[in-house]
């Protein structure tokens with residue numbers, strides 16, 4: 001894939017998603033789990049990779065000394081600033097940039113985290129290597145993203161590429177595990193939560209190529225689960241349950 005074109009797609013897509021992103025309630029699920037898995041404390045300086053509208057950055061800022069959030073979409077960083085102001089947090093810095101090449105020295109942060117970014121990266125190896133490089137020895141690296149068994153990836157990607165044309169690929173559990181090993185992490189801890197979102201809410205916040213096809217694909221997966229998101233139905237509403245995995249490793 002053409003790198004320049006892909007990055008253009010990311011900025012286009014997230015400039016559109018920016019204004020509604022923070023309001024999606026499930027985007028604030030399980031933040032306490034991330035804080036606890038990272039053992040965040042007031043002595044930590046944190047880097048949030050592809051921080052978007054700053055939901056994770058601002059949560060970490062409540063428990064740590066300082067957080068830097070980096071993202072390539074200005075519209076998302078504008079939303080992040082709004083959230084920071086709303087929460088009255090003084091210890092956050094926002095930076096525009098491409099996370100494939102981080103503008104920080106080696107060993108700069110004690111916690112380096114990325115949530116919901118890896119499925120957008122053309123080169124996840126490069127990004128995780130950069131996360132490792134800027135993390136202090138004994139610091140923690142956390143990657144949070146939807147991850148599925150290998151058999152579900154193809155169909156899931158089909159759905160997500162329709163919903164969000166900047167989606168590259170979800171990584172399977174095996175792929176994430178291999179990636180951490182290849183980058184040089186010795187021991188990987190894996191945790192999980194299910195992120196539920198109503199189909200109507202999801203469609204309202206998305207910019208699909210073909211909304212009808214997307215809706216039909218999801219509805220047809222009820223009781224089948226080829227997509228790996230355990231579609232359920234309550235009254236007249238359909239719900240998606242994204243399997244979110246948290247991969248954490250000591251540097």
Ligand SMILES: C[S@@+](CC[C@H](N)C(=O)[O-])C[C@H]1O[C@@H](n2cnc3c(N)ncnc32)[C@H](O)[C@@H]1O
Pocket residue numbers: 010011014027049050051052053054055056070071072073076097098099100114115116117120121
């Ligand atoms: C789904 S959002 C996730 C935002 C945030 N991390 C969260 O968990 O709410 C993905 C973000 O990744 C950013 N992004 C994707 N590729 C990037 C790259 N190569 N460099 C910097 N940001 C990138 C997009 O701009 C977008 O804000």
